[in-house]
Structure formats: structure tokens, C-alpha cells
Amino acid sequence: DQQVKQNSPSLSVQEGRISILNCDYTNSMFDYFLWYKKYPAEGPTFLISISSIKDKNEDGRFTVFLNKSAKHLSLHIVPSQPGDSAVYFCAASPHTGTASKLTFGTGTRLQVTL
Amino acid sequence: EAGVAQSPRYKIIEKRQSVAFWCNPISGHATLYWYQQILGQGPKLLIQFQNNGVVDDSQLPKDRFSAERLKGVDSTLKIQPAKLEDSAVYLCASSLFPGGTGTSGAYNEQFFGPGTRLTVL
Numbered sequence: 727d728q729q730v731k732q733n734s735p736s737l738s739v740q741e742g743r744i745s746i747l748n749c750d751y752t753n754s755m756f757d758y759f760l761w762y763k764k765y766p767a768e769g770p771t772f773l774i775s776i777s778s779i780k781d782k783n784e785d786g787r788f789t790v791f792l793n794k795s796a797k798h799l800s801l802h803i804v805p806s807q808p809g810d811s812a813v814y815f816c817a818a819s820p821h822t823g824t825a826s827k828l829t830f831g832t833g834t835r836l837q838v839t840l
Numbered sequence: 841e842a843g844v845a846q847s848p849r850y851k852i853i854e855k856r857q858s859v860a861f862w863c864n865p866i867s868g869h870a871t872l873y874w875y876q877q878i879l880g881q882g883p884k885l886l887i888q889f890q891n892n893g894v895v896d897d898s899q900l901p902k903d904r905f906s907a908e909r910l911k912g913v914d915s916t917l918k919i920q921p922a923k924l925e926d927s928a929v930y931l932c933a934s935s936l937f938p939g940g941t942g943t944s945g946a947y948n949e950q951f952f953g954p955g956t957r958l959t960v961l
Contacts, residue, residue, distance in 0.1 A: 769952025
């Protein structure tokens with residue numbers, strides 16, 4: 727039962743263009759969503775998050791959009807840089823104030839080309 | 841500030857053998873997590889500790905997997921006996937407290953170690 731889905735296993739974008747990574751979820755109890763970035767041979771690192779009370783959160787080149795009715799979120803990277811090439815995981819949590827168990831998607835490998 | 845340390849980085853064993861992984865979290869982090877990441881999948885939480893107590897071990901296969909955090913600092917995860925399907929990267933993470941957000945409402949980030957890649961032949 728895959729509660730968090732990233733249907734695109736890979737994405738290739740030219741440097742300077744926008745990268746859009748998508749994530750869908752099925753569990754209505756999720757109310758906090760996160761994106762993690764992972765380089766080879768390293769652990770995932772936190773990138774950006776959004777609470778279900780918001781529909782947009784922005785941090786520099788990274789913006790996450792949440793559409794609760796569609797149970798869909800997306801990560802926009804503008805402009806994309808070669809250093810952004812990594813695997814991006816979407817994750818969701820049912821709680822924000824207590825023990826929060828993260829459920830991860832399968833990841834999308836982003837390649838930013840010159 | 842030192843990050844989450846894990847050892848070994850790589851381990852190859854034969855099925856039915858035993859293996860143990862070690863994790864040292866960031867200093868002062870009370871909460872420690874072990875995740876299993878099978879190739880092509882996202883990390884899956886195996887067990888969560890708050891200090892030396894277990895908060896969540898609902899996805900830990902307890903017939904073969906065990907974990908402990910005796911002094912509330914470093915932790916070991918053991919598999920005995922290993923099966924072919926245990927081949928994965930085992931990630932350790934830590935955070936200041938167990939909740940998704942701290943008292944200020946800021947996200948309570950989980951910091952991950954580099955992982956241990958286990959191959960079971």
C-alpha cells in the first residue's frame with residue numbers, strides 16, 4: 727500500500743529552466759509534507775516542508791505547492807542548477823505536534839544538464 | 841557540528857548469517873530512527889527511540905530484527921538470521937525531539953547518516 731507516490735522515476739531539465747517534481751498521497755490523515763534531497767552515498771537531507779494549512783511555501787529557488795483537494799504536492803526549482811542533480815523524496819506525516827512518522831515516496835531522480 | 845555517524849558503510853554476508861549496524865546520533869538529539877531503504881523505494885521507518893525507550897516499532901520484523909539504545913545515545917540494529925530480502929541501505933537519523941514540530945512551530949528536522957549498504961548473498 728503505497729500511501730505516498732512519486733510517479734516519475736526520473737526527470738531531465740536544462741540548466742536555468744524550471745524543474746517540477748510531483749507527489750501524490752492517499753492518506754487523508756497526512757497534514758505535514760516534506761521534500762528531502764539525496765546525493766549518492768549520502769543520507770537524505772531536508773529541503774523544504776509545508777503544513778496542510780498552507781498551499782505554498784517558498785525558500786529561495788525552491789517552492790512547494792500543496793493541493794489538498796487533489797492530494798497532490800509539487801516541488802518547483804527555479805532556476806535549476808547542475809548541483810541540484812540528485813534524488814528527491816517526498817514525505818508525509820500525520821502529525822506535527824507529537825511523534826511524527828514519516829512516510830516516503832519512491833523518489834524522483836533529477837538530472838540538470840548543461 | 842558532527843553529523844550522524846554510521847558504521848560499517850558496507851557489509852556483505854550470506855543468508856542466515858547475523859549482522860549488526862551501529863549509529864551515533866548528533867549530540868543532544870533525544871530521538872533516533874532506523875530506516876530501511878530497499879533499492880528503488882523510499883526509506884521505511886523500522887524503529888523510533890526517544891532517549892532509550894521505543895516510541896514506534898510497528899514495522900520492525902521482530903522475529904529477526906532487534907534494536908537497542910541502552911544509554912540513550914548510540915544505537916545498534918541487528919539482523920539474525922539475515923534473508924536475501926534484507927538487502928538494503930539501513931539509514932539512521934536523529935532529531936532534537938520526537939514531534940514533527942518544535943515548541944516554536946518550526947519543523948523538527950530529522951538528520952540522516954550516510955547509511956550502511958547491506959548485501960545478503
